[in-house]
């Protein structure tokens with residue numbers, strides 16, 4: 001790695017991220033059914049119909065996993081708390097075993113000097129709430145607010161920071177319009193409603209967090225770098241619309257209380273009635289912003305298709321195992337743009353960045369030089385953004401472990417630690433060792 005801690009501000013936090021359903025083993029400890037369990041059980045949705053029932057068995061092996069973070073010299077761990085583990089029906093009865101697990105987990109982080117960065121929702125909607133329409137039902141905001149109170153009553157006194165939602169674009173658009181993630185809808189009206197209700201749920205959860213004086217409350221958004229394929233006005237308009245749907249819809253709502261009109265025009269009458277009345281709650285101040293960044297897309301108009309009539313073209317850049325183009329400059333550009341146009345001096349964290357690789361275990365080691373280069377380049381892009389004035393306060397690699405990569409099952413490996421799913425043996429990859437070495441220098 002071509003950086004050391006001395007290249008970053010003294011309070012800069014290095015860490016790694018995971019999410020509950022992807023690692024814990026949802027079959028353990030009395031967790032309730034989620035829409036991912038039923039989505040995965042439906043043919044054609046998930047590679048091999050794999051689900052998160054066992055995953056990385058982190059539920060039982062969390063101490064070993066936290067030891068790996070500590071041994072790498074990390075400062076913080078970004079984790080999520082599963083709604084269906086804490087409230088198996090989404091509402092009403094609380095699963096004490098679930099609360100006890102998160103209580104142990106947070107204490108174990110603190111015992112190792114790791115700052116707990118919590119995310120309240122990383123995609124496991126309880127099935128009982130899915131039955132009622134999940135994110136398409138306006139009541140989801142209050143249900144989510146209630147869950148927020150239950151989990152924060154138990155661990156809120158010890159977490160360093162809390163995010164309401166992870167990647168609302170994925171929760172809403174990818175899952176209700178593109179149909180790639182649970183609940184797998186491809187429906188304009190459902191998407192319009194989910195797109196608004198995720199923001200409303202964020203606003204409601206923020207209000208509940210504020211009422212209990214919770215410190216460091218924010219949200220984690222994913223940003224998709226849209227590049228026009230050419231300078232044709234239709235191409236520029238398609239690119240602007242892509243940016244509107246993927247990026248501005250969320251950051252503009254949360255920081256300014258408005259939606260891009262190119263998107264509300266497209267949703268038309270399918271937007272929930274009187275959505276304008278919710279914008280005040282949605283745009284109440286946050287303390288920090290989480291930025292998830294992975295790739296860019298080259299955008300062109302798709303005249304064959306109805307709104308939004310956008311397509312992504314093949315990108316000539318080298319790609320990861322997800323077929324995602326590697327473009328570190330996009331991270332720098334987003335961090336600077338966010339600082340200039342939306343958040344000013346508010347602390348920003350790169351809450352996810354990483355890559356899937358074709359990793360092979362050989363002689364108890366995994367040589368992953370492309371990942372090491374990827375991490376290095378994106379951490380340096382973050383430094384460039386800081387040098388250009390962005391108030392970036394941390395960087396979390398996605399992910400600590402190979403894990404359940406949603407519709408791709410266990411096929412895609414993002415970890416700096418290899419997981420053998422037969423034995424659950426963890427093997428730190430070469431990128432883990434390189435990162436650990438960089439973090440130890442000039443500590």
Ligand code: IFM
Nearest residue numbers: 019022167292352398405
């Ligand atoms: O694995 C996901 C994670 O759950 C959310 N952000 C993107 C990652 C890689 O696809």
